[in-house]
Amino acid sequence: MKLDAIGIIGYGNMGRALAHGLLRKHKDQTIGILSRNIDGVAHAARSKRLVVHKTLEALVAASKIVVIAIKPQDIPALLDQLRPLARHKWFISVAAGLTTKWFSEQLASPQVVRFMPNLAAKTGMSLVGLSPGQEVEAGFTAQALELASAIGTPALIPEKLMAGLTGLSGSGIAYVFQFVHALAQAGVREGFPYQVALGHALSTMEGAVSLLRESGEHPVALVSKVTSPSGTTIEGIKVLEAAGFTNIVMEAVSASSKRAAELER
Template sequence: MPFMPIIQGRWDWNLSLRGNNGMKTGIIGFGNMGKALAHGLASAGIKPKICEVVTEKALEATLQGFTICSVDEIASLSDILVIAVKPQELPKLLDSLGKHTAGKGIVSIAAGKKISLFEKRLGTSNVARFMPNLAASLAMSAVAVSYGEKAEESFRNDALAIARAVGTAFEIPEKLMSAFTGLSGSGIAYVFSFINALAMGGVEAGIKYDDALAIALATTEGAVAVLRSQKVHPSEMVSRVASPGGTTIEGIHVLEDAGFNASVMKAVIAAARKAELLENDWK
């Protein structure tokens, strides 16, 4: 069975996190993803505590209304810990956390680190692994969610609710995490590249860049809206736009001559393979 998006909106996920029953969540790391998750949770009335060792980031979190805790404090006080630090920072952190985390829920956003590492080092089977992308800052990220095999159902629901704080959650087996990285984690950059190229084409055709970019963005947003509303294959929509002997088919011909589809596919696969290599290097 193909994996499916868990949610398209955010209206109900507050209840999923058992916020009304006192579920306490802590976030270690207040970088881009940690910050996005903190604000996403806070917007639903579940304000996490934050652990951040970088003075400037800790001050930023404080000024934004979050409580700063030490590693020991946040590990002791939280039912679920979100680990949002760089992979190279993990060894020392896991050494500090181990004495507090037996049986607790752990959510990792550390790239390339497998679930089994956290299960072994932190003494818990309730572990989830996320892969969001840059759009998390606007709560519009696609978020891959994988669990340990023995994770409890209640924890799985809580992990999904946390993922929904920054966008749309997709449950996938961990073996597909590298593929998801190529498609979404890195793929958002390919979308940026396409939009810029579309705007630059407008410039070459005589439109000022700022105007061309606004038109490209509106065109992209419209294309996504059409696909979502009509639920048809993208290739069918291409056929509907491309009339015989018209302007669109002329442009499609150029894209195909340049290997557009193949190039995008190769980019996804290249990023996925690189992610897999890095994951194996960081075991």
């Protein structure tokens, strides 16, 4: 699908991931960017298809879709400047905790779609939860889905589940990092150097993910395929369950989701 002109405000982790994902996937597209980050802008200037704008007015004038990729605390000041420029524009926010309703009120425009990506946007492998505001034009939702697919896998979700998705995926990716590190440390305990153990932990995780995806089997069915009677795996499962593994993961996601809901406005 061909995308309308895109301008990205903020060229940090997310802005850069989006810009580069779009450059990879849409070979004819130029992307407008605006940032306070001097190093980032200097870096961007090296790509012919990234157009660095000097003012907000210039970026908005050149764009149909305006992506807001700055920290939540910087957003109110930006929206004051954006409000008079918002007519006929489509807005995407990747900011954690700011609802489409809040954005729409601040911009005096209903054309707002909210994204919840995670850090894997940097490699184009993020889950991207996506909630269009209630009055968003159908054409905008279609383009937002296409744009999200430049940084990973889009999933339309009701906005009331955004806080839950923050726990599961936005923050959840950190729990996966923790688990991989724990597995690598366990490998060190068994005698592998850390880097080797980390590589083996990652390969194991990649294998598990590919098996789950390709077989379509339930995770529990696969666990039982690995646990032979009186074997090695069931000994480890017993230790995990005695320590409340499932419960602790659920509690971690729940704590993060609860915090996301508290911060939401």
